[in-house]
Amino acid sequence: MAVDDAHRASERVARESYGRLIALLAARTRDVAGAEDALGDAFAAALRTWPVDGVPENPDAWLLTAARRRQTDAIRKRQVRTAAEDQVKLIVNEIEAMADQRDAIPDRRLALMFACAHPAIDPGIRTPLILQTILGLTAEEIATAFLVPPKTMGQRLARAKTRIRDAGIPFQVPDQDELSDRLAAVLDAIYAAYTKGWNEASDDAGSELADEAIWLGRLIVSLLPDQPEAKGLLALMLYTTARRAARHEAGAFVPLERQDTNLWDRRLIALAEDLLHEANAAGPSGRYQIEAAIQSAHVARRLTGVANWAAVVALYDHLLALLDSPVVILNRAVARAELDGPHAALAELAPLEADRRMLAYQPYWAARGHLSSLAGDTASAAQALTVSIGLTTDEAVKRYLLGRLASLHGDPRMQE
């Protein structure tokens, strides 16, 4: 048996319990790097002993005990004086109490996530930190996803962990009055992982990073069932994932309004609809609830055959009041074109022309090309589409845009 079973048991624990064990080990000392070392040693010990002695009844408790012992040794080595002895004793007691409980290992992952997304942590490293501490992804894996050299990513992660330990960042779920602001940072970090994974997903192969983000979204919903925004985020991710199979055809990107609705995953859509319904019933709408609602309005096409553009535009109005972002202005304008025609939509883009951030923003130029072509302004359309092609790194999107550019020389409305 042994070796295979031991490996399988370790893998299962790694997937399901890694973050749970790290959160427990780091909670008292706030030393995430130390907890990772201790747990790493415990995993190594498990791979040595489980094949011989068999997989223990409760692998989590076994690993926790081994890691705690290792952690205690490390603290003893550092703190030789009497003042530290009390702390060591306290930790030893904790191990024993924990080993007794066996089944009831407390879940402190939420506290760990709030520490990783604390306002005192650089926003750019929050997502990588959550991916590493909760899911156990390596610095190399995260570096690949974030297009950063592995060494740089490793250093940034290490710096952030040192900061958690030294700056006094707490491992706790914030009080009610702070919770929604702080939760927003945690949700943003998860959504950043999702969009990253989504943009890099190939034809029909899913993205591991997007799947991990959904897994984190489910975790948050299960740990904070009363937070409507958490449900909104999970719904949003499920809606877009449901359309994964429909967004590419013969290697070219297919825009939402032309996707074959039969290729959408009905089960995921139903899940998303339920979550959104629960979220809306529970409280006022936040950013993710509104974005999920926009997806829901798009998805209505599956049932009625026509998309509900009036609802989409109205929802973008809400979102704009909340976010005031050029990206929202852009998306709203594209939706408005479907209601009021391309000229009205182009007029809405006017304020973005002076926005320097738009110069290298590929969706901006693609939208301009799309709207100008609808308006019959072939020259402007060709120019904008060419810029957007130059800014695209995604091959499927490039193929789609090249098709649109070619069609301009025929009837500009043929594609619509």
Added chain:
Amino acid sequence: MRFMMLIHHDETALAAAPQKELWADYGAFNQALAKAEGSSTGLRLRPSSAATTVRQHDGKTDVLDGPYADTKEQFAGYFFVEAPSLDEAIAWAKRCPSSKYGSIEIRPVVDPTPGVKG
């Protein structure tokens, strides 16, 4: 944890502030701070125009007129708080009237227990 709270003032903004209200706010803040366990009211420094900076190199001593760095915000004073985590220290920084006229830098103090590496 023990935190040293370093007050940096935008001296122009502070001079323009309604002085009576400002010092009344400060009086209340200091009283609240004095009641908090392990915390201590700090000291207020004279403005940066009164600062002198000394530096030694190659056996020579430079005595300079002015603060260490000539920036918009100047070191103006400090106080200490004892708090379980950064969050409570941030709450104290928000309560301090100076955070409206500059910034409060929060620095955890190294635990003086012998044998413990910082």
